[in-house]
Amino acid sequence: MHSLPRLRALSLLNLKLKSTHQLKQAHAQLITNGLKSTSIYGKLIQHYCALSDPESTSLYAHLVFKHFDEPNLFLLNTLIRCTQPKDSIFLFANWVSEASLCFDDFTYKFVLGACARLPSVPTLVVGREIQARIVKEGIISNILVQTTLLHFYASNKDLGSARKMFDEMSERNSVTWNAMITGYSSQRESARDALLLFRDMLYGDSGVKPNDTTMVCVLSAAAQLGVLETGACVHGYVEKTMPASDRDVFMGTGVVDMYSKCGSVDCALTVFKRMKQRNVLTWTAMATGLAIHGKASEALELLDVMKAHGTNPNSVTFTSLLTACCHVGLVDEGLHLFHMMKSKFGVTPQMQHYGCIVDLLSRSGHLNEAYDFIVTMPVEPDAVLWRSLLSACNVHGDVSMGEKVGKKLLRIQLAQSSTDATPKSEDYVALSNIYAHAEKWDAVEMVRDEMKVMRIENKAGSSSVQTTSDHVLDGL
Numbered sequence: 450m451h452s453l454p455r456l457r458a459l460s461l462l463n464l465k466l467k468s469t470h471q472l473k474q475a476h477a478q479l480i481t482n483g484l485k486s487t488s489i490y491g492k493l494i495q496h497y498c499a500l501s502d503p504e505s506t507s508l509y510a511h512l513v514f515k516h517f518d519e520p521n522l523f524l525l526n527t528l529i530r531c532t533q534p535k536d537s538i539f540l541f542a543n544w545v546s547e548a549s550l551c552f553d554d555f556t557y558k559f560v561l562g563a564c565a566r567l568p569s570v571p572t573l574v575v576g577r578e579i580q581a582r583i584v585k586e587g588i589i590s591n592i593l594v595q596t597t598l599l600h601f602y603a604s605n606k607d608l609g610s611a612r613k614m615f616d617e618m619s620e621r622n623s624v625t626w627n628a629m630i631t632g633y634s635s636q637r638e639s640a641r642d643a644l645l646l647f648r649d650m651l652y653g654d655s656g657v658k659p660n661d662t663t664m665v666c667v668l669s670a671a672a673q674l675g676v677l678e679t680g681a682c683v684h685g686y687v688e689k690t691m692p693a694s695d696r697d698v699f700m701g702t703g704v705v706d707m708y709s710k711c712g713s714v715d716c717a718l719t720v721f722k723r724m725k726q727r728n729v730l731t732w733t734a735m736a737t738g739l740a741i742h743g744k745a746s747e748a749l750e751l752l753d754v755m756k757a758h759g760t761n762p763n764s765v766t767f768t769s770l771l772t773a774c775c776h777v778g779l780v781d782e783g784l785h786l787f788h789m790m791k792s793k794f795g796v797t798p799q800m801q802h803y804g805c806i807v808d809l810l811s812r813s814g815h816l817n818e819a820y821d822f823i824v825t826m827p828v829e830p831d832a833v834l835w836r837s838l839l840s841a842c843n844v845h846g847d848v849s850m851g852e853k854v855g856k857k858l859l860r861i862q863l864a865q866s867s868t869d870a871t872p873k874s875e876d877y878v879a880l881s882n883i884y885a886h887a888e889k890w891d892a893v894e895m896v897r898d899e900m901k902v903m904r905i906e907n908k909a910g911s912s913s914v915q916t917t918s919d920h921v922l923d924g925l
Contacts, residue, residue, distance in 0.1 A: 472497055487521055494514065534566040538575060541560040568604050590619075595625070600632075602614065604632070630646055661699065668683055677713055684720075696726060702730050709742075714738050717738045718738075732766065737772075743776045768801050768802060775812060803834060804833055835854055838854050852883065
């Protein structure tokens, strides 16, 4: 009886409806024809949540769920999966307090996924409470729930809990391995663990083979550590086991980024030129590589080539190009690039771009221009910009400007002292060095005494040296 209206409703939902008004028409069609198919209403929820209008998600998507007399678990799971992470967690918490639905493994998988997409200390607490419920209800043995829980901990930077979950799993698939390797490779201090886990994946008895996602993460870990030999071995493994890697834009971009950050920009260029496809990330990785190696002219030329290939630069691309200008001291070129970001490419300058210009002017000795640039910025400058100028004042011996900037930084420190329990020593030390450079020893002593009163300890420097005995991936 309802076959014709059902087909009409399905045909409407299969269209790419782009407005709340169109979706409301389809919604009305379902209601007036008395259809109560959960699969159709689930699709309607997905469409509502896909719209950019937050009102449609918070109001109409929830109305779809409430349309049924009895709460439906499938629709609740769909709503948790499709809404914004904060709304998903709040919705789940509400139904926990209602205690009228018995959740399944998909419910926990989707809410943990929401917690992973919203990393924070409160979210970490919520996720741990969810894990306790999972254990209590006996769903912890489900590999999808376990993997999502692992991903949640890794996204919230609790790698200890993530690894504990990984080690306790009796069964692991490629998604599980990738989640753990991704967690390690997302933090510089644990990048070596990502490489070691990759080695275990290769030589262990798991029976799981690395895929493209694995290799992109491993390349990222090698890039962060700057271990060229290991990175080259990983690249060789990719070439040997994945014949179509030159057509994989993400893999190629990872290789370019790895060689650039490991100090072999020529190898990065070779891989870049061989790639069959490139996206904005690829061009940006190559521009960054040229920038950090002081090849400013080549990096700027890349912008024109990029545009000729039909790829528009993004904010990260401009950060790389402006950094290149800073390294070589191309003041005019850097200022020109900064001014045409918005006018020519439609990219609004962000804090990192302003920082590059301050660094550019400061390094070249234009300290007054750098100061004027900071105070006339349309956004509130952060402490990093002032530190960049203060460092330049020390290099160029401008005591007057250095004292002015240094005192401004100390005021920022005092304003943040209520939220920052451990004030940083760098600003005090930099101001002290400026006074010492001008032989103002009384002022040096005053700054040092203030550090003692505030119990600010001088941070010790550190260096990282790779030795031939540091075998990160023996036998790869």
